[in-house]
Amino acid sequence: MRKIAKPAPAADSSRKQAVIYARVSSKEQEKEGYSIPAQLKLLKDYAAAEGFMVAQDYVDVETAKQTGRAAFGKMVAWLRAHPDVRAIIVEKTDRLxxxxxxxxxxxxxxxxxxxxKEGVVLSRESRSSEKFMHGIKVLMAKNYIDNLSEEARKGQxxxxxxxxxxxxTPLGYRNVTGADGRKVIAVDPQVAPIVAKLFEWYATGEFALKEVAKKARAAGLVYKxxxxxxPTSTVHSILRNRLYTGWFEWNGKLYQGKHEPLVSVEAWERVQGVMDGRNASKHRRMTxxxxxxxxxxxGRCGxxxxxxxxxxxxIYYHCTGYADKCRDKPASCRRKYVREEVLEQQFTAMLGRLRFDDEVLAWVREALHASxxxxxxxxxxxxxxxxxxxxRLGERISAMYIDKLDGKIGGDFYDRFAGQWREEQQRLQRDIGRHEQAEQSYMDxxxxxxxxxxxxxxxxERQPAREKRRLLNFVLSNCSWEDGEVVATFRQPFDLLAETTAIAARSSAGNGDNSSKSEIWLGN
Known part of the structure; x- marks a missing residue:
């Protein structure tokens, strides 16, 4: 991250001012051609053409998936402290x-x-259709990042x-590079004996969890x-972790690992028996x-x-009445109930406000493709x-193989580097596939x-309870209930979709003009 501050000259104080923001996801991406200098040049040229004086430059070299980016946070704080600067210039939506x-x-x-790059300027005065299209792009960018995370999970x-x-790597092991150049785990000679002792102590049934944790700390068990x-909670996780047997669970399946076990399967199972026996009285009632x-x-007490x-x-719903003003009062809102069917009908009616026809879907899809x-x-x-x-890596491997045949390099040397480069080729091939898939999935x-x-x-209307809740959480926020009525707000950009749908419906009912509907949705 870097930030370049450029205070505005006093002579230009009457000109409109803006901050510019540039971002790449990583150092590697910056090297690969997503150039910060190129972004800054584009943004500064745009500012000059539009008559803006650049008050501040902010640059992040980190992902926008998570909140908390350093320069982004400083930019927001600076804008809050300078109410006279009311514009941000940034290359495109997913950079911001x-x-x-x-x-x-x-x-x-x-x-x-x-x-x-998108040819878009957003403000409070922008049409609801423009804000809606922007909101869809933000959700698309978010889901694109989620897809990248999914690809990472596939690699795992x-x-x-x-x-x-x-x-x-869990305590007791450390990361090393294997003979084939791949990252694997190996026994940590300092910590592994203490971990093995943990299982030995607890398997006897003579020690409580806190006691074995205390013994482990006394033996020198610390975070690397x-x-x-x-802490005791980490010791509990260690004792539950099958990885120490040489086997491990991943995504619900059991795999035999290539790493060296620290305890036998029998010892691990004895430990599970002791833990389960002590927890037998703690089963929770199904709800x-x-x-x-x-x-x-x-809506009354929160x-x-x-x-x-x-x-x-x-099924009835009621307020828990935990607030002080609700307790021990005859008129407590806890005493008021509403049937689940009533709530369901009201939520169903709300979701109906998002409905639009096939023609609108085709228009918006076309606009998304263009953007x-x-x-x-x-x-x-x-x-x-x-x-x-x-x-390039393939050519390296071929050239090195010829050197091996000519006796210029040894077989071990060839195997080590060829293995590393083939693994890198596999990673590159996965990245190529990810970009090919993401290019389409982004639009999808x-x-x-x-x-x-x-x-x-x-x-x-047709989903089970859990899926109903997930759908409502995705679309709605700030849901409250008072006097038999549910009040909720649509999350962005669904609030804009509901607003645009309502405007289009009123316009259509008024004059039936198809061109006016297109203008409302796409701002043509």
Whole structure:
């Protein structure tokens, strides 16, 4: 991260001012051609052409998936402290944010956002259709990041199937590079004996969990990086972890690892028996999965509204009444109940406000495809770079093989480096596939979000309780209940979709003009 501050000259104080923001996801991406200097040049040229004086430059070299980016946070703080600067210039939507919290943060600043590559300027005065299209792009960017995470999980699954522990190394092991150049785990000679002792102590049944944790700390069991003593909760996790037997569970399946075990399977099972025996009296009572519990707050006191079964078949909801003003009062809102069917009818009616016709879906899909041209070009450029690197490594392996045949290098040397380069080629090939898939899935996600919104009402009516709750959490926020009525707000951009749908419906009812509907939705 770096930040370049450029205070405005006093002579230009009358000119409109803006901050510019540039971002790449990683140092590697910056090297691969997503150039910060190129972004800054584009943004500064745009500012000059539009008559803006650049008050501050902010640059992040980190992902926008998570909140808390350093320069982004400083930019927001600076804009809050300088209410006279009301504009941000950033290359395109996913450079500014790929998570919903940052989107809301920027929206609350009430400023103009200029996206030169998208040809879009957003402000409070923008049409609801423009804000809606922007919101869909933010959700598309978020889901694109989620897809990348899914690809990372696929890589972990591949490692698991090969018997390689695919994630963070547990206490007792350390990361090393294997003979084939791959990252594997090996026994940590300092910590492993203490971990083995843990199982030995607890398997006897003579020590409580806190006691063996205390013995382990006395023996020197600490976290590798910080050197802090290991708490009892971590000792519990160690004793439950099958990895120490040479086997491990991943995504619900059991795999035999290639690493050296620290304890026998029999010893591990004895430990599980001791732990299960001590926990036998702690089984929890099964509870009913109510569709709307935890989703709604009481409109009077703010307490949660929860479900309750009456007469073994009817589901009613009521305020928990935990607030002080609710307790021991005859008029307590806890004493008021509402049937689940009533809440369901009201939520169903709300979701119906998102419904729009096939013609509108086709218009918006076309607009999304047009706005995706730049994203598609970046994927194509990334694929070309990855293919060139894949070819270069292949040529290296071929040249080194000839050197091996000529006796210039030894077989061990060839095997080690060829293994590392082939593994790198496999990674590159996965990245190529990821870009090829993401280029299409990016658009698919946008269309799926639209289809989810327009079909939300029908989906809600036929889904089980858990899925009803998930759908409502995705689309609605700030749900409350008072005097038999549910009040909720749509999350962005579904609030804009509901608003645009209502405007289009009123316009259509007024004059039946199809062109006016197109203008409302797409701002033509």
């Amino acid at each position: 944010y790929r998570n919903l919290k940052d989107w809301v943060t920027i929206d609350e600043l009430d400023i103009e956002i200029h996206f030169p 699954q591949e490692k698991a199937e090969q018997g390689i522990w695919p994630t963070k 990086k910080s050197g802090a003593p290991v 009913h999965d109510f569709a709307f519990s935890g989703l709604i707050a009481c 307490c949660s509204v929860v479900g309750e079964i009456k007469k073994q078949k009817y 995706h041209a730049d994203e598609r070009r970046e994927h194509e450029e990334a694929i070309k770079r990855l293919q060139a690197e894949h070819k 996600e946008g269309v799926r979000i639209l289809e989810l919104a327009r079909n939300a009402q029908a989906l809600f």
